[in-house]
Structures are given as structure tokens and as C-alpha cells.
Amino acid sequence: MGERGRKHAMLEIKNLHASVEGREILRGVDLTVRAGEVHAIMGPNGSGKSTLAQVLGGHPAYTVAEGSVLFEGKDLLAMKPEDRAREGVFVAFQYPVAIRGITNAYFLRSAVNAIRKHRGEEELGPVEFMDRLEDKLRVIGWDSSYLSRPVNEGFSGGEKKRNEILQMAVLEPKLAILDETDSGLDIDALKTVAHTVDKLRRPDNATVLVTHYYRILTHIAPDFVHVLSDGRIVKSGGKDLALELEEKGYDWIREGAAVA
Amino acid sequence: MRDENQLHAAVVELVALDNATIKYSTIQNWYPGDEEGRGGIYNFVTKRGKCLGKDSKISWTQVETGSAITWKYPGCILQGDNSIGEFYSVAVTNQRQQADTGTKMIHIGKNTRSTIVSKGISAGRGQNTYRGLVKILKGAEHARNYSQCDSMLIGDQCGAHTFPYIDVRNSTAIMEHEASTSKIGEDQIFYCKQRGLSAEDAVGMIVNGFCREVFKELPMEFAVEAQRLLGISLEGSVG
Numbered sequence: 150m151g152e153r154g155r156k157h158a159m160l161e162i163k164n165l166h167a168s169v170e171g172r173e174i175l176r177g178v179d180l181t182v183r184a185g186e187v188h189a190i191m192g193p194n195g196s197g198k199s200t201l202a203q204v205l206g207g208h209p210a211y212t213v214a215e216g217s218v219l220f221e222g223k224d225l226l227a228m229k230p231e232d233r234a235r236e237g238v239f240v241a242f243q244y245p246v247a248i249r250g251i252t253n254a255y256f257l258r259s260a261v262n263a264i265r266k267h268r269g270e271e272e273l274g275p276v277e278f279m280d281r282l283e284d285k286l287r288v289i290g291w292d293s294s295y296l297s298r299p300v301n302e303g304f305s306g307g308e309k310k311r312n313e314i315l316q317m318a319v320l321e322p323k324l325a326i327l328d329e330t331d332s333g334l335d336i337d338a339l340k341t342v343a344h345t346v347d348k349l350r351r352p353d354n355a356t357v358l359v360t361h362y363y364r365i366l367t368h369i370a371p372d373f374v375h376v377l378s379d380g381r382i383v384k385s386g387g388k389d390l391a392l393e394l395e396e397k398g399y400d401w402i403r404e405g406a407a408v409a
Numbered sequence: 410m411r412d413e414n415q416l417h418a419a420v421v422e423l424v425a426l427d428n429a430t431i432k433y434s435t436i437q438n439w440y441p442g443d444e445e446g447r448g449g450i451y452n453f454v455t456k457r458g459k460c461l462g463k464d465s466k467i468s469w470t471q472v473e474t475g476s477a478i479t480w481k482y483p484g485c486i487l488q489g490d491n492s493i494g495e496f497y498s499v500a501v502t503n504q505r506q507q508a509d510t511g512t513k514m515i516h517i518g519k520n521t522r523s524t525i526v527s528k529g530i531s532a533g534r535g536q537n538t539y540r541g542l543v544k545i546l547k548g549a550e551h552a553r554n555y556s557q558c559d560s561m562l563i564g565d566q567c568g569a570h571t572f573p574y575i576d577v578r579n580s581t582a583i584m585e586h587e588a589s590t591s592k593i594g595e596d597q598i599f600y601c602k603q604r605g606l607s608a609e610d611a612v613g614m615i616v617n618g619f620c621r622e623v624f625k626e627l628p629m630e631f632a633v634e635a636q637r638l639l640g641i642s643l644e645g646s647v648g
Contacts, residue, residue, distance in 0.1 A: 250618030263605035
């Protein structure tokens with residue numbers, strides 16, 4: 150822990166309160182994520198897991214009433230969603246939308262170039278971009294036919310999730326927030342997705358896995374596991390906590406939290 | 410007070426003889442006027458085509474972006490047997506613009522076929538109307554028509570209207586009509602933004618994707634131009 154203590158906090162969430170359509174969902178979330186770490190956020194349905202992901206991404210339907218979020222020392226909540234993305238925050242969505250008539254390749258290249266431009270780097274042409282894309286495709290086990298298909302249109306649930314991971318692999322974010330990327334995947338797809346996420350781990354990036362299930366954590370070992378319940382993190386621990394949750398469910402934590 | 414609006418009234422007539430194909434592409438970017446439409450062009454156009462010969466074909470492709478008011482209905486009289494009529498249209502209205510456009514496909518000959526693909530995009534206080542006629546005459550054995558009218562709304566003060574007239578006098582005809590209206594979604598824009606795209610680029614991309622079926626009918630240089638024009642026409646339509 151001493152060594153970790155020296156690493157700077159990439160994401161610092163303090164007392165975050167957020168609501169959607171007038172309902173308060175997050176009621177004081179505290180969370181610190183350092184570079185190189187993988188955090189799993191677990192919790193029952195309706196506990197606020199997805200809300201946390203959407204709020205960090207900057208979805209306009211969510212209002213933050215209280216609290217602060219620092220990303221690399223900057224006020225994340227003051228940034229526009231596109232600036233958060235350009236600074237290196239990536240959200241893999243639970244229900245990715247389709248964009249009709251726009252190919253995956255074009256969409257990806259536009260995103261990469263928007264981010265490169267922000268960093269003061271030169272934009273990539275189609276040929277140059279395709280060269281870089283090939284490796285990433287191989288990692289998630291896709292052939293190039295997926296690139297000429299419209300973004301998520303006619304994709305199965307599993308394909309959409311893989312597509313999110315492809316985008317993540319291509320955009321190389323500093324902080325990736327995966328919102329239930331594992332749900333709706335069959336075992337093989339889950340393995341591919343999990344291995345890709347694992348391969349992308351570096352000492353200078355971090356991952357927050359929002360998940361229902363222990364399953365994905367057998368492939369990606371988290372450094373920390375947090376339980377979100379009623380909009381607060383009520384328990385944090387190591388990988389063992391996930392196993393305990395798998396065996397006992399969430400009720401014992403909720404009861405414990407009520408007593409405390 | 411004197412009205413400052415200007416009028417553009419063009420007439421185009423096409424005749425296709427045996428085995429001839431005519432492809433007529435237009436990108437219109439006349440002046441829409443100021444924010445209230447003052448001083449804009451009234452674009453009232455007559456465009457008609459006649460497939461007179463056997464196996465002839467006339468294809469109209471149009472991208473309408475600029476005028477204060479557009480009234481335009483390029484049509485095809487499908488007189489020659491096996492002749493083909495096509496109409497591909499994108500119409501964009503922003504601010505106070507009005508576009509009332511569509512086509513007439515009049516099937517006279519045998520085995521005549523027509524395809525209509527219309528994409529209307531309304532933003533600001535713009536109004537977009539598709540108004541079209543498909544008429545199958547008595548002698549037009551085995552005529553076919555496929556029509557698709559898609560409307561996209563950006564914001565909450567614009568309008569989309571569709572008036573498809575279908576008049577079939579021969580029971581061997583096969584007609585298909587599909588129509589859709591969609592609102593450009595907050596979730597779609599957010600998705601693009603979360604990948605680093607600006608609001609304007611996001612809208613431009615979503616709208617261009619929506620128009621793809623028409624743009625792919627345009628000659629290469631036109632298609633590039635049309636995409637840029639669409640972006641300019643919709644500038645400032647999303648906050």
C-alpha cells in the first residue's frame with residue numbers, strides 16, 4: 150500500500166450526489182482510483198451503478214447537486230462531455246446506440262482524430278488509420294467486415310459490447326468505465342472482452358468495472374471491490390469481497406449498513 | 410412596404426428515348442434570408458421528365474438546402490414499356506425555411522418501375538413537406554413502386570409533413586410505401602460526444618448517416634459538397 154500511496158489519484162470522487170428526473174440516485178459517493186488500478190463496483194439493481202457511469206461521462210439527463218470529481222487534478226464536472234472524452238475518460242455503455250448510415254470505421258476514425266486534435270497531434274488519414282486498426286481488431290477477434298457495417302446497427306447485444314471494447318482499444322483512454330459490459334454476453338464473448346480489457350491494463354491507465362456478476366472478475370482481477378447500495382459505497386475490500394458477495398448476495402451488506 | 414424576397418423559377422424538361430438513361434442531379438443552396446426569412450429566395454421550380462422510349466430511365470437526385478421557400482416536384486411520366494423513374498431527395502430546413510417537395514411518378518407503360526427515396530430534415534422553426542403522387546394507369550401492367558419517406562426532427566419547434574398520394578388503376582401493380590419520423594436523440598449525440606466529437610460534428614454525422622441512401626446516388630464531387638453543405642445549413646441548430 151505504501152507504494153500505491155505515492156501514486157497520484159487519477160480519479161477522486163467526493164460526496165457525489167446526483168439525480169435524474171428529480172429523483173436522487175447517488176447520495177454521497179466517495180471513490181479514489183489511482184493509475185494502474187482496476188476497481189469493481191458491484192451492487193444490486195437500482196443501487197446507482199449505471200448512474201455513476203453516466204454522471205462521470207457527463208450525460209445531460211443527470212444533475213449533480215453536491216460533491217466533486219477530480220480527474221488528473223482537474224474539475225471533471227465542469228468539463229463538457231466531449232472534453233472529458235478527449236482528456237481520456239471513456240465510458241463503455243450498457244446499451245450503446247446505433248448510428249445509421251455511418252460505418253464503424255468512419256466513426257472510429259472521427260473519434261480518434263477529435264482526440265488527436267485535442268492533444269495537438271496530426272489527424273490520421275483513412276489508410277494510416279486502417280493500419281493501426283488491424284491489431285486492435287485481432288485482439289477482439291473480429292475481421293474487417295465489422296468496420297464497414299453501420300455503427301451498432303443490426304448488431305446483437307454481444308456484438309455491441311464487443312464494439313464498445315474495440316472503441317476502447319482504439320481510443321486508449323486513461324480511465325475506462327465499463328458499465329455492465331459483461332451482462333448479456335455468452336461465455337466466449339465474455340472471455341474475449343475480459344481478456345481484451347486485461348491486455349489493455351497499463352501502469353498509467355485505470356479501469357472501473359461496473360458489474361452485477363462475479364463472473365467477469367475471474368478473468369480480470371480487480372485491485373478493489375466496492376459495493377454500491379442506495380447511492381453510497383457501503384463496503385470496500387479486495388477481490389475476496391466479490392467472492393463473498395457471490396456466495397452471500399447483497400442483503401447482508403445492506404442490513405449491516407442499516408445498522409451502522 | 411416593398412418585399413425584398415427574390416424569385417427563382419426554373420423549368421427543366423427531360424425526354425428519354427429507347428434505352429436512354431438520364432441522371433439529373435441538383436444541389437440547391439439559394440439564400441434562405443435572415444433569421445426571419447426576410448430577403449430569402451423563393452425557389453419555385455418545374456421539373457418534369459418523360460420516359461418515352463422502351464427501357465428508358467430518368468433519375469432525379471436533389472439536395473435542397475438554401476431557399477426561404479422551395480416548391481419543387483420533379484416527376485417522371487413512364488410511358489415506354491419497362492421504363493424506370495427514380496427520385497432521390499434530401500431537403501433541409503432551418504430557421505424559418507419551408508420546403509415542400511416530392512415527385513410524381515405516372516406509370517403508363519407495361520412493367521414500369523419507380524423508386525422514391527425522400528429524406529427531410531427539419532431544424533429551428535423549419536417546415537418540411539413531402540408531397541408526392543404515384544399513379545398507375547389502367548394499361549400499366551405489372552407496374553412497381555417503392556417509396557420511402559423519412560423525416561428527422563432537430564429541436565422542438567420544427568415540423569415534418571408527409572402527403573403521399575397513391576392512385577392505382579391496375580390490379581397487377583405492386584406498391585410499397587414506408588415512412589418514418591425520428592427525432593435526433595439526446596442519447597445519440599451524447600454517445601458521439603463521449604467519444605470526443607463536438608455537438609456539431611455529432612449532429613453532422615448523424616444527419617449524414619440518415620441521408621446516406623440519397624448521397625450515394627450523387628456523383629462523387631457532389632456528395633462531398635452535399636455533406637459539407639448539410640453541416641453548414643444545420644450550424645447552430647443544436648446547443
